[in-house]
Amino acid sequence: MxxxxxxxxxxxxxxxxxxxxxxxxxxxxxxxxxxxxxxxxxxxxxxxxxxxxxxxxxxxxxxxxxxxxxxxxxxxxxxxxxxxxxxxxxxxxxxxxxxxxxxxxxxxxxxxxxxxxxGGPATAAAAGQETYGELTIDRGALTVSKAGVPIVLPPMELRLLLELSAANSQVFSRQQLLESVWELDFLGDSRLVDACVQRLRTKIEDIPSRPRYIQTVRGFGYRFGPL
Known part of the structure; x- marks a missing residue:
C-alpha cells in the first residue's frame, strides 16, 4: 500500500x-x-x-x-x-x-x-487561476504563488487554502474545516486546524501576526480575505 x-x-x-x-x-x-x-x-x-x-x-x-x-x-x-x-x-x-x-x-x-x-489532490470548486492581491491560486494546476514566486505547500496546507479561498469571506468553524479538509468528524482535534493555519500564514502572509489573507474570527474560526 x-x-x-x-x-x-x-x-x-x-x-x-x-x-x-x-x-x-x-x-x-x-x-x-x-x-x-x-x-x-x-x-x-x-x-x-x-x-x-x-x-x-x-x-x-x-x-x-x-x-x-x-x-x-x-x-x-x-x-x-x-x-x-x-x-x-x-x-x-x-x-x-x-x-x-x-x-x-x-x-x-x-x-x-x-x-x-x-494528501491526495484536493477537489477545487472550479478549475482556474485566481488572484488576490499578490497571491495567485491555480486550482487546475494545484499551485500557489506570491508576487510571481512559487510557494510549495504540503498537501494539507494546500487543501486548507483551497477550501477557504473557494468561499471568499465565508466564515468556517474549526469543526467545518476538520470535516471538509481533514475528513474528521467529532473525533477530530481542532489543534490540527490551528497549527495548519499558523504554518500556512508563515508562507503566504507578509506579516503572519497581522494576516491579510487568512483571518481569525474570534470564538468561531477562520475566513479568507484579503483585507
Missing part, C-alpha cells in the same frame, strides 16, 4: 509496529534515531513518516521540522501525552496528525490511510 518510514527508539514498540503495519500491506523501513531516519529518507523517500517525538539525540520536533523543510512528505507523530504542549509543538513543527501512546496498531494504520487519502 505505502512505503512507511518508522522512526522509533523503543525496540519493542518499533518491532511491534513494523510487523503490524507490514501485515496491513505496508513496506516499512525502520530507524532507531532521528539522524538515521533522515539519512534513510534521503536515500529512499517514503510515502509517509511515523515519528516518535521522544528520540535520543535529535528529537522528534527537530526531525519533523527538517522533513517538512525538505518537502511535503506526510508525518504522523507518536506522543506519550495527548493533551499537552507536545501535541501543539509537534503540529506546529509540521506534523499532519498524531497518535497517543500506547499505540494501538489498528488505530495507527487507520490514521496512516486517512492522512495518505487526505
Amino acid at each position: 505505502a512505503r512507511v518510514m518508522l522512526i522509533e527508539d523503543d525496540p519493542s514498540v518499533r518491532e511491534g509496529l513494523r510487523l503490524s503495519l507490514g501485515r496491513h500491506g505496508h513496506d516499512v523501513e525502520v530507524a532507531r534515531t532521528g539522524e538515521d531516519g533522515l539519512r534513510r529518507l534521503l536515500v529512499a523517500p517514503a510515502d509517509i513518516v511515523v515519528l516518535d517525538l521522544m528520540l535520543p539525540g535529535l528529537d522528534g520536533f527537530e526531525v519533523c521540522r527538517r522533513i517538512r523543510a525538505g518537502g511535503p512528505t506526510p508525518i504522523v507523530m507518536l506522543t506519550a501525552r495527548g493533551d499537552d504542549l507536545d501535541v501543539v509543538s509537534g503540529l506546529e513543527a509540521g506534523a499532519d496528525d498524531y497518535v497517543v501512546k500506547p499505540v494501538r496498531p489498528r488505530v495507527l494504520e487507520a490514521r496512516i490511510r486517512a492522512v495518505l487519502r487526505r
Whole structure:
C-alpha cells in the first residue's frame, strides 16, 4: 500500500509496529534515531513518516521540522501525552496528525490511510487561476504563488487554502474545516486546524501576526480575505 518510514527508539514498540503495519500491506523501513531516519529518507523517500517525538539525540520536533523543510512528505507523530504542549509543538513543527501512546496498531494504520487519502489532490470548486492581491491560486494546476514566486505547500496546507479561498469571506468553524479538509468528524482535534493555519500564514502572509489573507474570527474560526 505505502512505503512507511518508522522512526522509533523503543525496540519493542518499533518491532511491534513494523510487523503490524507490514501485515496491513505496508513496506516499512525502520530507524532507531532521528539522524538515521533522515539519512534513510534521503536515500529512499517514503510515502509517509511515523515519528516518535521522544528520540535520543535529535528529537522528534527537530526531525519533523527538517522533513517538512525538505518537502511535503506526510508525518504522523507518536506522543506519550495527548493533551499537552507536545501535541501543539509537534503540529506546529509540521506534523499532519498524531497518535497517543500506547499505540494501538489498528488505530495507527487507520490514521496512516486517512492522512495518505487526505494528501491526495484536493477537489477545487472550479478549475482556474485566481488572484488576490499578490497571491495567485491555480486550482487546475494545484499551485500557489506570491508576487510571481512559487510557494510549495504540503498537501494539507494546500487543501486548507483551497477550501477557504473557494468561499471568499465565508466564515468556517474549526469543526467545518476538520470535516471538509481533514475528513474528521467529532473525533477530530481542532489543534490540527490551528497549527495548519499558523504554518500556512508563515508562507503566504507578509506579516503572519497581522494576516491579510487568512483571518481569525474570534470564538468561531477562520475566513479568507484579503483585507
